[in-house]
Amino acid sequence: MNVDEAALSELSTWLNQMGLAGIPEAELVGGYCARLEQLGLPLTQGTVLIDTLHPIHEGRAFRWATGGSHAEEFEYGRTRDGPAGDAWRRSPLYYMIEKNQSRLRRRLLEPSPDDIPDFTAFEALRQQGITDYLALVIRFATGGVIGDMDAVYSVWTTTSPAGFDDGDVGVLERLVVPLAASLKCVSLARIASTLVETYLGRDAGRRVLSGRIERGVAERIEAVLWYSDLRGYTRITDTAAPEQIIPLLNDYADVVISSIHAAGGDVLKLIGDGTLAIFRDNDTGKGCGAALATAMAMQRGIRELNTGRVAAGQPVTEVYLGLHVGEVFYGNVGSLERLDFTVVGPAVNAVSRIAAMCRSVERDVLVSASFAAAANEADRRHLVSVGRFALRGLSQAQELYTLDEI
16 A cells, blocks of 8 residues: 555544544544555455443443444453353463563464464464455553553454565554544543443433532432332341342342432432432423332332342342422532432431331332322322322421332
């Protein structure tokens, strides 16, 4: 490939601009590869991988094939153990990391050099007609490492009978640096979004990323409040094996939180085994309906979970729930160094007290009179009064209701 300096400079500038613009990673990689192809580089496939900071996925890979304008994106799980770990440790990229190499070139139609193993992956590529293989690793400095995201890995292949020439390899090595920088820029933005939504909640996370981080700035909102807890959790922790506690919390939290998210609610806080969430809608009645539908979906999910846990000989429990409607302050609360984006106000205290009453009246779900009044008529038909009760910390007795469906 004859190097066109102006074209290469233009492509490098494009990478920088797209990284700053924050276009999706798959579009960035696909656009880069398509432009290399247009410049005459005999590229058949390009694959770029970058680890991330995510509770489930270890990283993302982007695979481009000749003639395309976008790359295919897929996520990969943990590669420390199991079949995925075994496959990773047999790969050329892992070999490069272990040998502290940044470049691995292999002409696949020539005998294997003594210093490069003939990896199983190479034989699979030969069967696809690949003649040349180039892998590059761009490592980040210590201060730029985020979790497992410490490098950008890329693999470039061709089916050209002559393989890559020196000019092709030089272009790939030269431009992979701005590609890695742009990809890291976009990935960091994705990581920030993932982290704040994972730890603060989806709506609160988006608000924080939009700039709502000033202490004391809060919005007065009317919301449907949800507070749920595990029944008998203290007894379980006293009697169950310690290694069973975290899996138990995760199993029940997964049912509760996924039910809330499916109905459009926002989980604001996990307090030990408790969950604080809100449902917001311009029509409060619709918010109440969403909360009730979530309660029933959650109970179905808990029954299915308990069936499986009993069969596995694991401890089981139930979830009890309080629902309330009230005005709260929604925003940043805390010190100068440590803030929490949450809801505060008397209504929050009330919903936790209502949930606690479930134990006394032996009900799984209790809702307040204000919730019952705000609910739509169709939903109110399913609410049955269980009487008036004095709730700790509240000045007046409250009439509470339960669902006759549960």
